[in-house]
Amino acid sequence: MLKLGIIGTNWITEQFIQAALSTKKYQLTSVYSRTEEKAQQVATKYEAGEVFTSLADFFAQGSFDVVYIASPNSLHFEQAKAALEAGKNVIVEKPAFSNPTEMATITALLAKKPQLFLFEGARHVYEPNFQITKQAIQTLDQVQGATLVYMKYSSRYDQVLAGKTPNIFSPKFSGGSLQDLGVYVVYDAVSWFGVPDDVHYFANLLPTGVDGRGTAILTYPGFNVTLIFGKNATSYLPSEIYGLHETLVLAPNAADLAQVTRYQPDGKTVELGEPADENPMTHEAEAFYSMMTTQDHQMANSALKTSQAVNQVLFKLRQSAGIEFAADQGN
Ligand SMILES: NC(=O)c1ccc[n+]([C@@H]2O[C@H](COP(=O)([O-])OP(=O)(O)OC[C@H]3O[C@@H](n4cnc5c(N)ncnc54)[C@H](OP(=O)(O)O)[C@@H]3O)[C@@H](O)[C@H]2O)c1
Known part of the structure; x- marks a missing residue:
């Protein structure tokens, strides 16, 4: 069972949580929102124990293995970077990053942390x-x-x-x-x-x-x-x-x-x-779980190469x- 943290509380986050929970391979543990009320609402609905309104605390204290980032596109970069620096795996919604400079910074960081995974949520x-x-x-x-x-x-x-x-x-x-x-x-x-x-x-x-x-x-x-x-x-x-x-x-x-x-x-x-x-x-929730738990870096790198080309x-x-x-x- 992978412990999941989320950033963003719009409908797409709920759709991903429901997909992840339906696989019975993820447990929602940690919710970040800018507002306590929204974070609490999602946490209560999906039985998550940890609620944060500070991103720094979310990454420093959250017990999750992987974060799903579904914030406005321009925020993906800083949030994914902070996640990797905190030793967390990342699923970042499409489009992963705003430009090739951001993408290159993230891939360089990933290269320094080869045990971690970063996936773009290109669901189709x-x-x-x-x-x-x-x-x-x-x-x-x-x-x-x-x-x-x-x-x-x-x-x-x-x-x-x-x-x-x-x-x-x-x-x-x-x-x-x-x-x-x-x-x-x-x-x-x-x-x-x-x-x-x-x-x-x-x-x-x-x-x-x-x-x-x-x-x-x-x-x-x-x-x-x-x-x-x-x-x-x-x-x-x-x-x-x-x-x-x-x-x-x-x-x-x-x-x-x-x-x-x-x-x-x-x-x-x-x-x-x-x-x-x-x-x-x-299907993406299943695929990400499988790559993370079998340490299939080859498949993850191939997906990352496609993300880079798309970017x-x-x-x-x-x-x-x-x-x-x-x-x-x-x-
Ligand atoms: N795969 C798919 O099928 C699919 C479908 C839809 C969207 N997406 C992707 O999901 C991501 C989010 O899209 P969205 O339409 O849900 O975006 P959004 O409504 O603009 O924002 C998503 C969440 O980010 C937080 N947020 C909003 N404005 C913010 C701001 N100014 N500063 C910091 N946080 C802010 C809010 O959460 P809090 O208020 O809780 O902090 C909000 O729930 C995008 O990357 C989009 O491409 C994917």
Whole structure:
């Protein structure tokens, strides 16, 4: 049983706690929140014994083995750094870090503490249909390209329309649609096709200073991958990966891989996917537990390499659209 600590008390933290507890391999022991009341609320609901409102005390006195960090994006870096320095394993929500400088600092710190693990919570990568898609791509006669879509209207965009800047649409908190939803399709592209030769992002920029939606083109030898993502509109377009004679269709989108369908040369279809779990975070909770308890650093390093590549691609895309974060200062 791994002892779990959490940072952040929004719905996603509860979804992760529920996934972790459902595996029966984690026990929630320690809750950090800026407010005592919120920390106590989560602790009571999930029977955690330790409540903290000071991050320093949380890391110094918390009895947890691994911390799940689900704070605004720009805070991930300092919190993950503090966790590693305190000898804790880390699961940090996507996008793990704001830029390659932060990523390099964390990987250098990890190299000095080789017994510790740091995972990016890219939940869809650990779902069976992600691997099923990867394997199916390898059997396509010749990849001709792909269109990968993940665009969902965010209720927090109502605040932007009202002239406000919620965290997720703020450059101070490393927000925007590329960071929030684009990261899923960048993970798809990097995991399925490798690191692209070149990238370009055509962004719809908001008055808050980040992107509301956009289209990115990733170029590979012999084909392009088009990424369509956003938080100020909703797309019902499935995603497609094109072979010469066959096509894979991912539905409802390239991040929630409920259905993976292969269209054969004769137009007939074969369903490849497995039914998805009710809680999409269960598979990552299982995978992280397995790597930590079997000391599978090889698999963890491979996941970290993908995180680094995704971090680089996100940064280049952002640069191509002229989007700057407070966290980039000094880069
Ligand atoms: N994997 C997924 O499916 C998924 C889904 C949604 C979000 N996420 C990721 O989860 C992370 C959190 O996203 P979110 O939308 O929940 O963010 P959020 O609502 O802006 O903040 C999350 C938590 O961080 C704390 N917080 C908020 N503002 C803060 C501030 N100014 N300073 C310090 N702490 C602050 C709050 O906890 P306290 O008030 O308790 O301190 C809050 O509950 C992001 O990295 C996001 O990308 C992942």
